[in-house]
Amino acid sequence: MIIVFKPHATDRQIDDVKKQIRHLGYEPRVIRGVEQTVIGAVGDELSHRSLEILRSIPYVENVVPIQKRYKLASREYHPEDTVVCIGEFSIGGGAFQVIAGPCAVEGADQFRRAARDLASVGVHILRASVFKPRTSPYDFQGLAEAGLEIVAAVKEEFGVAVTIEVVAPAHVESVAKVADILQIGARNCQNYHLLEIAAGAGKPVLLKRGMATTVEEWISAAEYLLVHGCKDVVLCERGIRTFENSTRSTLDISSVAVAKRETHLPVIVDPSHAAGFHALVLPLARAGVAVGADGLLIEAHPNPVAALSDGPQQLASHAFGEVMAELRPLVELSGKTLV
Ligand code: PEP
């Protein structure tokens, strides 16, 4: 970290700060300018307490961190792309997955029809959430544990893998028995206790970006998963809150490029929750492919008009073959393989 003094700090003030820096485990190196003095504090910022506390000293103007707040997630620490294997299906390192399925599991018939439609056109990983974080407590909340039995039966029948959202630590154990991927939704991106518990379940975790989290905060949330023992983390950009209201959220395409550069983790795009409207899903999906995403997460329902949640943004699962056919050449063009 760099500690910048206000102009004309006295020798005594500088010595006092040097003492505090040593006390916090860093080695101070003083650089005296004509008006201002700075101290470079040498030491590992991740294993020592932050020196930002020194900002509270009246004659200190600023404290500037040099190291990033994440390490395990960073590409500097791990230069090669991480490939997350979901059974025989992989995400990252050139393997592109289109994960699709209804917003929520609504019943055996609905989920089975979606699975049949999607598996028949080459979708290997299904959305299969049974706990739905809804804005209104009066809206459909998901089938909860009862839905897990439906998902388990459909997995068996069609040989697919599933991603299931966990919204509370208490659900992690039961969901992990059926899920191939635990999904952390946008609303829980910074629910650190849930991240810790999910990381300990021994399953890959798909971490959505919170709708008001910076890319750095999102990557730091991934760092929680990595620190707590989950090596297989997939990041998912799903749109952020902005002043724009013609879409449900604003798909932050640049975050995908930043996350791919900053981390070694696979990054996928959810065009459905960003768009909020079916006709915009494919254009945003194309943008995701073009910016270098390793996959997509798309909502598809056998009968969107009857959906119990997010109907307007769901694509018809029986027409999903057209979506796959449209995406395949774009994925190839981006140098990846739609597996
Ligand atoms: C979802 O993918 O089911 C979902 C609830 O999305 P988000 O967490 O991105 O809002």
Ligand code: MN
């Ligand atoms: Mn949804």
